[in-house]
Amino acid sequence: MPTRTARTAWTGSLQEGSGQVELTSSGIGTYTVSFPKRAADDADGTTSPEELIAAAHSACYAMSLSGIIARAGATPVALDVRADVSLGPDPEGGFRLTGITLVVEAEVEGLDEAAFQQAAEGAKQGCPVSKALTGVEITLQASLAG
Numbered sequence: 001m002p003t004r005t006a007r008t009a010w011t012g013s014l015q016e017g018s019g020q021v022e023l024t025s026s027g028i029g030t031y032t033v034s035f036p037k038r039a040a041d042d043a044d045g046t047t048s049p050e051e052l053i054a055a056a057h058s059a060c061y062a063m064s065l066s067g068i069i070a071r072a073g074a075t076p077v078a079l080d081v082r083a084d085v086s087l088g089p090d091p092e093g094g095f096r097l098t099g100i101t102l103v104v105e106a107e108v109e110g111l112d113e114a115a116f117q118q119a120a121e122g123a124k125q126g127c128p129v130s131k132a133l134t135g136v137e138i139t140l141q142a143s144l145a146g
Contacts, residue, residue, distance in 0.1 A: 006052075008033065021047065038087070050085040050097065057129045058083040061102055065123035072119060074110030078145075097136045107145040116144045 004026075010019035018034040031047040038048040062081040069076040081104045088098035102124060108116055120142035124130055130138055 054083040054085040060127040060129035064127035068119045077107040080105045100138045103141045
């Protein structure tokens with residue numbers, strides 16, 4: 001299996017500095033990061049480690065759920081997955097991820113509600129990003145269209 005790479009070039013202090021995150025493997029972009037904007041309610045055009053984790057988690061979860069649905073003999077027509085990653089104070093000092101909420105709305109042919117919920121929970125447990133983030137509470141809100 002391949003290794004994917006991203007890099008960050010940072011200049012300055014935590015509060016006054018900023019960085020550029022480059023998605024090196026894909027070459028699709030370079031994005032600005034800064035701590036003040038990371039900790040603010042309005043990202044104002046910058047990204048953050050939490051947003052990048054949310055992107056990775058939502059994509060990984062969607063792939064995992066799609067595979068589980070197909071292995072169950074059903075058809076994943078459309079999956080809309082959002083990951084909300086929260087940053088907060090760490091009681092031991094500094095900051096930590098305080099929680100992740102996965103929200104999925106799915107259109108699936110061939111699964112009833114109970115089977116869909118089982119697949120959704122299986123994807124939450126089985127996606128590699130979920131496995132990597134076991135130190136963070138991950139909650140799931142899954143709904144089946146129709």
